[in-house]
Amino acid sequence: MKRFVVAVVLLYAAAALAGDTSKDVNQGPHYVMWHLYPVGEADADLARRAETAIRIHFEKLLGKRLMPQQAMDALLMVEGNEDFLRCGTGTACLARLGKEAQAERVIGGEVEKKGGTVTYRLVLIGCKDAIVINRAEVVGTARPSKYLLEEMAVAMLEPERYVGSLHVSTRPAGAAVFLDGQPVGTSPVRVDGIAVGAHRVKAARDGFLAQEKEVRIPYSNTAEVELELIEIAPPPRPFWADWPFWTATGAAVVLFAVGGGLHYDAGVLEDNAQKFRDANQPQKAAEYQDRADKRKLQAYVMYGLGGAGALAAGVIVIIDAATRGGGSSRSSGAEAGKVGLSPVVLDGGAGVSLSVRF
Structure with missing residues (x-):
């Protein structure tokens, strides 16, 4: 057989x-x-x-x-x-x-x-x-x-001969187009002579998220692919690149310096007042002491204003760190990078609590 x-x-x-x-x-x-x-x-x-x-x-x-x-x-x-x-x-x-x-x-x-x-x-x-x-x-x-x-x-x-074609367009245009990992041109682009079957198309452009899609190439025909590129939001400006931080910091430095000068002047006036007391000139001593007290008051006001400026700068830094977050803190959960304000009841009064998660 x-x-x-x-x-x-x-x-x-x-x-x-x-x-x-x-x-x-x-x-x-x-x-x-x-x-x-x-x-x-x-x-x-x-x-x-x-x-x-x-x-x-x-x-x-x-x-x-x-x-x-x-x-x-x-x-x-x-x-x-x-x-x-x-x-x-x-x-x-x-x-x-x-x-x-x-x-x-x-x-x-x-x-x-x-x-x-x-x-x-x-x-x-x-x-x-x-x-x-x-x-x-x-x-x-x-x-x-x-x-x-x-x-x-x-x-x-x-x-x-078992091939087809591919036409790729993107919004916006001008993206680099890749077919199965190989560059084929800049969108909009047409590619001929592609083997029939499933292929992967990718479009990439600076400043945008790359988009990828699977497409089936038909025999003796053209597959149309349109990819919409999503623009990548620029990173937020750091706190030290904007005027509020430097305004608050500069004001704090100037006010502390002015307060320091006033405090020094108050010390000089107090020394003079003491000399007049030692010389048995109470009227002159009282005059200089009064001026010294006024300088001290002015210095404390400057210190307070300077402290407010420093506090404002600090709050700007904290808020920047909280809202910006880190790679690990942002991925750790939805609670990372949150700023919250809540009322607080105190004995004989009330206040506001500032909470920051970062």
Whole structure:
């Protein structure tokens, strides 16, 4: 039996080689169209009908380069070859099948049904190196249309032509565009000759958050992608870069200095008052002491105003630290970086409590 099957396969190969090689349809690699496997809600009958429609279309394009159904089924009669029925879309298994049939390429796949939608997934295997040459995923109905059959044919028989295009625009324009991590230009940009299937598009521009999106490139068509870039808010100005802090700090320094000068002058006046007391001149001593007391009062007022200025500067620093927050404190919870004011009742009065979390 094994000799008979091998003879059938060899006759198929010899017939293909002996054909009219002047015709393009009989030139090129030889193919095996293997079974399609049902997935999901699809049953064996749906997979068989889809496989038949695809095979008939491929036979028109490949002629003798496609192994006949009879010869393919004869392979399964060889002892041990029944394992090929469990190949599914496995690369190594389908490659061994192709070598057994003396073909260069094998087409396998599966049919999945969900509701009224049917997805056809085909895979093209290179038998010599056991590699996946191309994949195709097309969505249609239980009976594949002429357009879908043509798309499958291009994907499996001319994989270099199974491409589409991509047009990327951004708001604002002028962003660097990357396709699967590779730069392709500045938006708006159009890219042709992209393999059909899922790809990742990324747009980046200084001052904006980079945006990334997965896009499916259609066969012989253009996928339109528009990405809206979100502007990054500039970091808040530090407290020392604005006038309120320096105004409060400068006022505090000046007022403390004036208060210090007045306090020093009060000390000089008190020394003079003491000298007049020692000289038994009480009227003069009282005059100088009165002036000294006034200077002290003025100094204390300056000290108070200077302290208010220093306190204002300190509050500015605290609020800046609280609202700005640190990397660890901001990520530690929503309570970080909060400033709160709450009334406080005291014995014989009331006040306001300032609380800061940072």
